Each structure stands twice: as structure tokens, then as C-alpha cells.
Amino acid sequence: MKILVPVKRVIDYNVKPRVKADGTGVDLANVKMSMNPFDEIAVEEALRLKEAGSAEEVIAVSVGPAKAAETLRTALAMGADRAILVETDETVEPLAVAKILKAIMAEENPGLVVLGKQAIDDDSNQTGQMLAALTGRPQGTFASKVVVEGEAVAVTREVDGGLETVKLTLPAIVTTDLRLNEPRYASLPNIMKAKKKPLDTKTPADYGVDIAPRLKTLKVAEPPMRSAGIKVPDVDTLVAKLKEMGVA
Amino acid sequence: MKTLVWVEHDNAVVKDATLHTVTAAAKLGEVHLLVAGAGCAAVAEAAAKIAGVAKVHLADDAAYGHALAENVAPLIVDLMGHHDAFLAPATTTGKNLAPRVAALLDVMQVSDILSVEGEKTFTRPIYAGNAIATVESTDAKLVITVRTTAFEKAACEGGSAAVEAISGGGDAGLSSFVGAEIATSERPELTSAKIIVSGGRALKDAETFEATILPLADKLGAAVGASRAAVDAGYVPNDYQVGQTGKIVAPEVYIAIGISGAIQHLAGMKDSKTIIAINKDEDAPIFQVADIGLVADLYNAVPELTGKL
Ligand SMILES: Cc1cc2nc3c(=O)[nH]c(=O)nc-3n(C[C@H](O)[C@H](O)[C@H](O)COP(=O)(O)OP(=O)(O)OC[C@H]3O[C@@H](n4cnc5c(N)ncnc54)[C@H](O)[C@@H]3O)c2cc1C
Ligand SMILES: Nc1ncnc2c1ncn2[C@@H]1O[C@H](COP(=O)(O)O)[C@@H](O)[C@H]1O
Numbered sequence: 001m002k003i004l005v006p007v008k009r010v011i012d013y014n015v016k017p018r019v020k021a022d023g024t025g026v027d028l029a030n031v032k033m034s035m036n037p038f039d040e041i042a043v044e045e046a047l048r049l050k051e052a053g054s055a056e057e058v059i060a061v062s063v064g065p066a067k068a069a070e071t072l073r074t075a076l077a078m079g080a081d082r083a084i085l086v087e088t089d090e091t092v093e094p095l096a097v098a099k100i101l102k103a104i105m106a107e108e109n110p111g112l113v114v115l116g117k118q119a120i121d122d123d124s125n126q127t128g129q130m131l132a133a134l135t136g137r138p139q140g141t142f143a144s145k146v147v148v149e150g151e152a153v154a155v156t157r158e159v160d161g162g163l164e165t166v167k168l169t170l171p172a173i174v175t176t177d178l179r180l181n182e183p184r185y186a187s188l189p190n191i192m193k194a195k196k197k198p199l200d201t202k203t204p205a206d207y208g209v210d211i212a213p214r215l216k217t218l219k220v221a222e223p224p225m226r227s228a229g230i231k232v233p234d235v236d237t238l239v240a241k242l243k244e245m246g247v248a
Numbered sequence: 249m250k251t252l253v254w255v256e257h258d259n260a261v262v263k264d265a266t267l268h269t270v271t272a273a274a275k276l277g278e279v280h281l282l283v284a285g286a287g288c289a290a291v292a293e294a295a296a297k298i299a300g301v302a303k304v305h306l307a308d309d310a311a312y313g314h315a316l317a318e319n320v321a322p323l324i325v326d327l328m329g330h331h332d333a334f335l336a337p338a339t340t341t342g343k344n345l346a347p348r349v350a351a352l353l354d355v356m357q358v359s360d361i362l363s364v365e366g367e368k369t370f371t372r373p374i375y376a377g378n379a380i381a382t383v384e385s386t387d388a389k390l391v392i393t394v395r396t397t398a399f400e401k402a403a404c405e406g407g408s409a410a411v412e413a414i415s416g417g418g419d420a421g422l423s424s425f426v427g428a429e430i431a432t433s434e435r436p437e438l439t440s441a442k443i444i445v446s447g448g449r450a451l452k453d454a455e456t457f458e459a460t461i462l463p464l465a466d467k468l469g470a471a472v473g474a475s476r477a478a479v480d481a482g483y484v485p486n487d488y489q490v491g492q493t494g495k496i497v498a499p500e501v502y503i504a505i506g507i508s509g510a511i512q513h514l515a516g517m518k519d520s521k522t523i524i525a526i527n528k529d530e531d532a533p534i535f536q537v538a539d540i541g542l543v544a545d546l547y548n549a550v551p552e553l554t555g556k557l
Contacts (some may be wrong), residue, residue, distance in 0.1 A: 016511060017375040026379050038493075054315040094347070096502060103285035118493060119499045123374055124359050129317065136420035138318050141344045144486065154426060158486045160439075160495070165426040166316065178493065179486060214356035218369065219382040226518055230528075234550045236294035237525070238542050245522065247443065247468065247501055248557045 001111030002057045003078065004045040006101055007039040009064050009071040012123040019222045026121075026220065035071045039117025040183040041176040042079075045146055046114050047079045048181065054148040057081045059108060063092050063100055069199060077186030078192035083199040088211065094122070098205070098212040103207035105135055109223035110171060113151065117142050117175040126176035138168035141224070142177040249277030249367065252305075252327055252337035253346065257283065257291040261315065262298070262429040265337035266398035266439045267404060272300055273335045276390075278302045279407070282327060283476040284320050284416075286313030292411045297403040299406035302352035306411050311419040318423045323416035328353055333390035338496070342393050350391035357391045358383060362398040376492040396439065397498035397519055431485060438488070441471030445502045447492055448515070450506025450527075450546060457483040457526050459505065459548065465556045473497065473517075475507045491516035506546050509534030526550065 011017055012032040019025045035043075046058045060075035062068040063086040072083035086100055105113065115128040132139035140146070140155025144163065147154045148170075156165045158177040186194070204211045232238050242248040251273040256263040266281075273279045279300055283292040284307040292306040306328060311319045311450055324345075328334055329396050336342030339361045350357040362368040368385045369393070418439055438444065445465040451457040457478065465472050473495070474488040490497055492515035502520035507513060511527070517523070518537050527539035535541045541551060 011510070017378040019379045025374055028326070032418070090435070093356050094356075095351060120314060121375055122375065125343050126347035126350070126357050129344060130351035132317075133321065133348040133351035136422075139344070139348065140423075141317075142340060157340075158489060159320070159428075159430075160262060161430040162428065162485060162487050164314075164430075166314075166423050167426050168423045169266070169421075177486075179480065211254040214385065214387050215358065216384040216386060216387070217381055218384055221380050221382070223373070223377055223380050226537045227525075228536050229523075229541065231535070231541045231543060233554060235544070235549055238540065238553060239556045241540055242557070245501070 001055050002059060002108055003049060003055045003106065004059050004061060004110040004113045005039070005042050005046045005063045005075065006097070006113070007043065007071050007075050007178055008023055008036045008119045008128070009033050009062060009068040010036045010119055011036055012207065013120055019220055023219050023221060025217070035074050036116050036119050038118060038176050042114040042177070043075050043078050043080060043182050044174060044181045044183040045246055049138050049146070049148060055111070059084065059110070061086065061104055063097050072199055073194050074186060076197045076199070078184060078193040079190070085199060085201045086204060086207070087201055088204055090203070090211055091212050091213060093213050093215065094124045094126035095130055095214065096209060096214065096236070097127050099209045100204055100207050100238050101131050102134045103209065111172060112170065112172055114174045114176065128173050131172040136248050137173055139173045140168050141175045143174050144179040145176050146174055146180070153241060191229055217237055249332045250330065251276050251279055251335055252324070252331040252332040253279060253515060254282045254342060255281050255284060255291065256337055256339055256341055257288060259285045259288045260290065261501040262291055262404070263292050265339050265396050266295070267298065267401035268399045269335050269337045269394045270300065271365060271399040272361065272394045273333070274300050274402070276333055276367070276389050278306065280331060282307065282324065284311045284312040284315065284323060285473050294404070296405050296409040296411050297405050299403040301407045304409050304411045306413050307416055308413065309415065309418050313346065314425040316423050316425060317345045317348045318420040319418065320345060321418065323353060324349045324550060325352045326416060328389060335392045335394055337396050338393040346391055346393050346490065352390055355387040355391045356385065357393065358385060359393050360395045361534040361543065362391055362395055376511050377518070378511060382492055395496060397473065399494055401466035414497050431487065433466065436469070436471045438471045438473055438490070438495050438497055441499050443468050444473050444497055444499045445470045445503045446473035446507060447478055447505050448475040449481065449484070449508030451478060454483045460550050464550055467554055467557045475513050504534050505550060507534055508532050509537065
């Protein structure tokens, strides 16, 4: 089977985002961008399934600006076989991304689509579930373990109370949580090889998807600031403070 | 506007997350609830007593027992024929379910709302809470997940809503529940605790975490949390993780021990009323948000603190 892995180019997780002075968004000029960390985990999982013989081909997809090709090259350098860039400079919301992915699924017929659970820029946590809905397929979200068993996949999910396992018929949609695996680094030879791997460029219009946003962003503001408080010199002072607060 | 709220429950009791969500829904209009589960009539009865609720829809079917999104989403889509907004708490259940509903309705979901600013306008955190966006939906219907810490709990007594039994398509035949490992603990739940003691990578291993953090938590009657690093290293289970991609908490007192204060961790706890940090590095970023900081080796400070309380 084929595995489709959608990867998003986002602000690097080590960068502290700054709100633009005019309140229209977050300043991304000259900011380090990387693959969404959950998507690295998704790529890794797809590669492991391929290495275990459960899949033959891993296809990475990104919806975004021309520079998202770099993110796709990273996926290719990790080991993905080919990539599709759906190029647009517009902001594409999860619902529209899901519609594009649905169209790609119809062309490629993957047995599994492995996405990140959440993009660390919009923090939406929607795309995988939406894709599952649009294609009428089952979803295993927040996965910490994925086991392909014939025509089905068992997904262990990180839930609020602990862990839960569900069994899904293939094709299925899986979204990754942090404990699923530790993504590999791309080696230099593999980075070189990735430059020669196929990367198709398309547009949302090629898939007939209207990407006009449904949510209007009226304003982006800094969150209320917390100021640093006091430092206490020793445990006794801390105990006294806790008593003052009525905690102890 | 008529709203439909997903009741979070375990087929026996209504979870607190529901009560916070009801408060958010009431800001939009009339509140109806959906109790979907298996053998959950008692939940519907309790839900009917929540203050401000006009009606409870009860879908009692083996297929809804584990809230599988494949089975439950079509039920909600049917009910959305006569509701204007669907709201679920931003719990793992709500986050799993709501986007499936939204896509079936061709609606762009508004995730994790912090406030209701108007009929279709909300604030929500983006970039790990480093920015707050005000967004307006242009869709005909609303699908929303609610950050529970941002809304007070509705009173669980005072209402007397009618309970109406409904039925849906049942098992969609796409997925099945295999099993769960749900930890049961005498401790308060992380998301509703008044005091939380959290430990980080500095706690070395599961035994050290237990021996250091738990006695302090016990003394304070606190819930126990952790950083991602502590969870990844296996000191504690995944459901202890506080942060951008873990649980969002806002207790009266949050005590961070051996946690550096990465933005992803702060995203989950910086709305706590009082933050206390114990860290041996005086430059640790956690001190930039802490109300009370103690620069010390936790292996001396924490046992001493526990002893003196
Ligand atoms: C996509 C993504 C999502 C993430 N989501 C989350 C999340 O939800 N929650 C989360 O917490 N993190 C999350 N992280 C991880 C986050 O970036 C940090 O790596 C993590 O929070 C660090 O954990 P820590 O503070 O325990 O460890 P460290 O950063 O290693 O800090 C350990 C601290 O302990 C102190 N220390 C060491 N020894 C002692 C001692 N003897 N006494 C006192 N202090 C001591 C050190 O000074 C240091 O400050 C995420 C990361 C990514 C990429
Ligand atoms: N523009 C995009 N291109 C490719 N994949 C995406 C894009 N947006 C979201 N995704 C995928 O959907 C996941 C969840 O994103 P979100 O719903 O935005 O939090 C991400 O981790 C990606 O796997």
C-alpha cells in the first residue's frame, strides 16, 4: 500500500513568536521555519511501516508557498519516495487542506494517511479528522502506536485518562502524538539523493478546491503578560508564603 | 441561537469539562445537550439538572459507548439540522469528534475558544498561546471547541430540562474499540485540581519522581503533572503532560519543580493564579512567569518543603 504524509511548513518550535505591531498576525519575516514537529513524527512512522514491509511507497504532500518545497525535500531526505507541492501564497485553513488531501487521496488511493495531530502555528488540531470525515474513512487520532494488521490498523491513542486502542478498517487516517516515535535525522548523502527525487507542483485549482477562508481574522494580539514575581531565599520563606496564601 | 453541547461523561457521571462548555454555549443562546453513550440514562438525568439547560437529547446505544467519532458524528450532524452551533470541550474526546462534525457540515471549526466576543466572533490562542487571535466565522453554522479553563463552571444543580430519547445510525462499521488503559487515582484530576505539583526532566527516573514529587502532592492534596520531557523519559504516563499539546490547566497554585519553562510548557499553565518554581538555574525561563521562585537544588528543597508543611 501507499502512505500519504501531509507536512506543513511552520515556524521552528524553538523560535519565540512575535506579534506584529499592526495586530495583523505573527511576524514570520526572517524567522527560522521548519517542518511541523508532529509531521516529522508522521514521516518517521510512514517510513517505519515501509521498512517493516507494510507499505511500498511514502508520498509527502504540502500545501503552502513555494518554500514549502524545502519542507518536502526534508521529508524526501528522511526517506519519502516522492512529493507533491500544492502551491499557494494564501493561508489555507484545515477544512480546505482536508479537501485538497481528499482529492489527492482519490488519485493516489493510499491505504493510510498519517498526519500530525496539530500544526504548532494555528494549533487547530482539525485537518486529519476533517479528512476522515470528507472521505468517510475511520480516524485514529493522537496515536502513540500504530500496528497494521492485514486490512485493518490498530491505533493506540493518547487520551485524557491514559491510553485507548481502536481498530480501524483500511484505508484509514492516523494523526500522530509525541510518543509515537523519535524521528530520524536526514544524513548528508540522503539530503543529496533527495534533490533527485520527484516533486510535483500543483495548485489548489488543479484539485478544484476553493480555498477562500471561512474564518476572518479580525485581530492578533499579545496575550496578557505575566510579570516575574519575587524570589524567596529559602524553604522557610516559601513555607511562610504558602501559609499566607492559605495553601498549607 | 440554539446551541448543542457535547456532554463529556464516562457513561456514569457528567465530567466537569461539560459544565465549562455550557457556560460558553449560554453566551451564544439556548443550550441543548447531547448525551451519547451506552447505558447512560443516569448521565442524562444529571445533565438535565445543569443550570440553564433547555433540553437534553439522549442517544443510548452500544455503538456510542466509547464515543467513536465515526459513529457519533453522524448523530450530531442530524441534530444540527435544528441547532446553530455545536460546542464540545477541548478534551481529547472533543478534539477528536468536533472537526469530524465540522467537515460533514462543511464548516471551518473554531478551536479552543477563550472568549465569546459576539454572535460569531471568538478569541483563540495560536502559536502556543504566544498570540491571541480574534476570529469571526462566516459559516452558516458554528462548530467550536472550548478551552475549559477560560470559562467558569455552570452550576450542576438548578435546571430541570426535559430528556428526549433519540436514535441515530448506530455503528458505522468503520472502527471498533479494543481496550483502554485508564489510570485511576485517588488524587484530584489535573484539569480540575486547585493545586498542581509538576515535575520535569530533573527528576531523573520514575522512582525518583515518585519519591520526590508525590509526598509533596499528598501533603497539599494536589494533582500531579509533568513536562513533556518527564513523560517522554517514562517517569510518568502521558496523561500527566501539561502544555501546548498536553493538558491545559489553570489551578490556584501551580508548583513547577525541575522544569525549565519552555514555551510549550508555559502554554499549558501560564493562566494559573499563582505559579511557584523551584529550579537550580536562576536563569531558567520559568522564573519569568513565576510569582514565587526558589533557586535551589530540588533534592534538598523539596524534601525540606514537604517536611515543613
Ligand atoms: C511539538 C512540540 C510539542 C511540545 N509540547 C509540550 C507540552 O505540551 N508540554 C511540555 O512540557 N513540553 C512540550 N514540548 C517540549 C518542550 O519544548 C521542552 O522540551 C520541555 O518542556 C522540557 O521539559 P523540562 O522543563 O522538564 O526539561 P528541561 O528543559 O531539560 O529542564 C530541566 C530543568 O531542571 C532544572 N534542574 C536540573 N537539575 C535540577 C535540580 N537538581 N534541582 C533543581 N532544578 C534542576 C534545570 O535547571 C532545567 O531548568 C513540546 C515540544 C515540541 C517540539
Ligand atoms: N498546509 C498544510 N500542508 C500539509 N499538511 C498540512 C497543512 N496544514 C495541516 N496539515 C496537516 O494536518 C496536521 C494538523 O494540522 P492542523 O489541523 O492545522 O492543526 C498537520 O500536522 C499536518 O500533518
